[in-house]
Amino acid sequence: HHPLADETGLSPLDAESLARSERRALGFARQVICTSRTTAHRLADGFWVEPGRLTVALPGTDRHPRPAPRDGEPIIVSLGALIPRKGHDVLLTALAKLGGRNWSCRIVGSADRDPEWSASLTELAKALGLSDRVRFVGTTSDPASELRAASIFALPSRHEGYGMVFAEALSHGLPIIACKAGAVPEVVPPEAGILVPPDDPEALANALGDLLDDNERRRSMANAAWQAGQRLPGWNDTAIAVATALEKAAS
Known part of the structure; x- marks a missing residue:
């Protein structure tokens, strides 16, 4: 996880x-286990944790069958809790900004962590005329x-550990x-995704429009994404990394 001080929406006083x-x-701590190299660098640079006390244990990902081609609309x-850091407003x-293109969107995630923010997203969708195309699913x-x-x-997360x-x-x-934010570029290879600057709805709209307009590119990136998913570490790999850190701490 990222440091709590890096959470979006904190006042400078609270962050410090x-x-x-x-x-x-x-x-x-004798050993600090991080979920990404990005977070490890952040702890070394900003939180005074010596590299020798840092272990990166990437979270495991389950394998799934290659998906069938997706037809239709x-x-x-978008999966993620409805909090400012996740960038649902963007x-x-x-x-x-997508104009008359054919699409629908499902926003899946808990509204309970920040009810006021969640309500503002619902109001924003209404104000933008998106109520017929965007569904807030809640938790699943x-x-x-x-x-x-x-x-x-x-x-379009503003940060991810x-x-x-x-x-x-x-x-x-x-x-x-x-977005090119936090550890996202570490997880998403360029052949499987389009990363834009944070808080840039114009760039995000262009990226979405490019994939909606180009079925062949979308299929190619989908195939690259699945292949990248097969290369991700599993939970056994995570356990080995955590065990290594515990052995270091005990020695």
């Missing part, structure tokens, strides 16, 4: 207070079914539209 607390806590799916603004016990039914995965949902999208063979 969290950073001080996290630096103190990390100072007592393209479905854009996604909605970008969707409103079967996110895999959402991924299997989709054509494109889009989540790893981004397990991007790994899941790859393993389901979904081309990804996301």
Whole structure:
């Protein structure tokens, strides 16, 4: 996970207070397990954790069968809790720029972590005239079914300490539209996704439009995504990395 001090929406005072607390806590740790190289670099540079105390244990990803070709109206799916860091406001603004293209979007994720923010997203969708095309699904016990039914995965997160949902999208063979933020470029290879700057709805709309307009490119990226998903570490790999860190801490 990323440091709490890096969470989107914090005041400078709160962010610095969290950073001080996290630096103190990390100072007592004999080993620190990180979910990405990006987070490890962040802890080394900004939280004074020596490289020798850092272990990267990438989260595991389950394998899934190669998906069948997806026909019909393209479905854009976005999985993630409705919090500012996930950038759903940017996604909605970008969707409103797609003009008369054929698409629908399903936003899947809990509204409970920040009810005020979640309500503002619903109002934004209405204000942008997207109510007929965008559905806020809420939480689901079967996110895999959402991924299997989709054509494109889009989540313009402002930061990710790893981004397990991007790994899941790859393993389901979904081309990804996301941002060059945090560890996302570490997870999503260029042949399987289009990464744009954070907080840039125009660039996000262009990326979405490119995939919606080009069926062949979408199929090619979907195939590349599935292949990339097969190369991701499994949970046994994660367990081995964690065990190595524990052995170091005990020695």
